[in-house]
């Protein structure tokens with residue numbers, strides 16, 4: 001017998017779209033349903049997908065299936081490809097109601113949504129990674145690892161490798177997950193801010209500056225080559241930033257990698273702009289923007305094709321890709337899981353926006369783990385790379401500072 005979705009309970013006229021989004025998130029968490037909450041760069045709307053279950057394969061990026069993708073750096077048993085079909089989608093626009101998909105969400109979700117007030121305690125309610133603690137590396141050991149990679153690059157074994165590390169802090173008393181998400185939206189207007197909670201997989205919060213694949217409603221494909229980092233010190237503006245040869249080369253490698261993907265597909269008519277300096281919180285990066293009008297160039301599935309070729313880009317892996325991935329496997333103590341994977345809405349509002357999962361944390365029941373990496377080349381200085389990963393972690397960890405002892 002087919003069940004019908006209940007009609008959406010009426011919301012009082014003074015319920016703001018932001019409140020509706022938060023209430024949907026809370027109700028999904030309490031009903032143990034997969035849920036994603038996000039805000040696209042340079043927009044205000046907080047959007048939500050709630051799913052009745054997950055799929056472990058991605059649909060095409062150009063439609064017709066709609067939902068939210070959450071994919072790891074490298075697929076493993078504990079970090080599968082995950083897609084949340086949009087059984088409920090809320091666009092966050094004033095005057096609109098959540099849209100329902102074909103699969104009915106459990107009544108427990110609707111009952112909770114109807115009764116849940118805005119301010120409820122979510123402590124202990126979010127799903128956490130079943131394997132528990134994430135190993136982290138001491139400064140000395142990290143710098144030795146960086147030196148090992150530098151020697152390999154000086155010997156010509158590879159050109160670039162991105163090495164990452166983690167840092168775990170206890171969660172402070174009274175930590176409020178939705179408040180943390182809101183703070184990130186306020187701090188980082190140009191970032192993709194997301195909060196994803198999936199039973200059996202975990203809960204991730206982040207504010208990433210790196211677009212991986214976009215297919216907009218006019219069927220324009222976009223991606224970026226983002227790399228090279230320097231702190232945004234007092235008085236510096238992106239326009240006066242001066243870059244060293246090391247960062248220029250590091251970013252050029254990512255740019256060349258994207259061009260090689262277009263070449264592989266035999267696509268010549270793309271637009272390339274940059275590199276230019278962009279701000280991401282308290283950091284500056286170099287970015288080149290690429291775009292192609294899919295219908296005009298005759299590549300109707302360019303988003304899907306490029307996604308397959310791009311991930312992991314040399315902004316999170318290295319060059320050549322296979323040698324860099326092997327070195328990451330040998331030198332990193334932790335599994336990256338969803339850090340440096342990708343995430344985002346697929347065909348919602350007729351658009352796909354996938355971002356690289358950077359500047360992110362994973363929540364345990366009473367801990368928070370930050371992940372960050374830096375691109376090593378033959379000219380890297382180990383102590384600087386440690387500081388760079390520290391600064392990248394601060395993007396999100398600054399919200400958790402009350403818990404640092």
Ligand SMILES: C=C(O[C@H]1C=CC=C(C(=O)O)[C@@H]1O)C(=O)O
Nearest residue numbers: 227228229315358372373374375
């Ligand atoms: C790998 C990360 O950043 C990438 C994106 C921008 C700049 C980067 C860099 O300068 O190394 C990285 O390639 C991270 O934030 O963990």
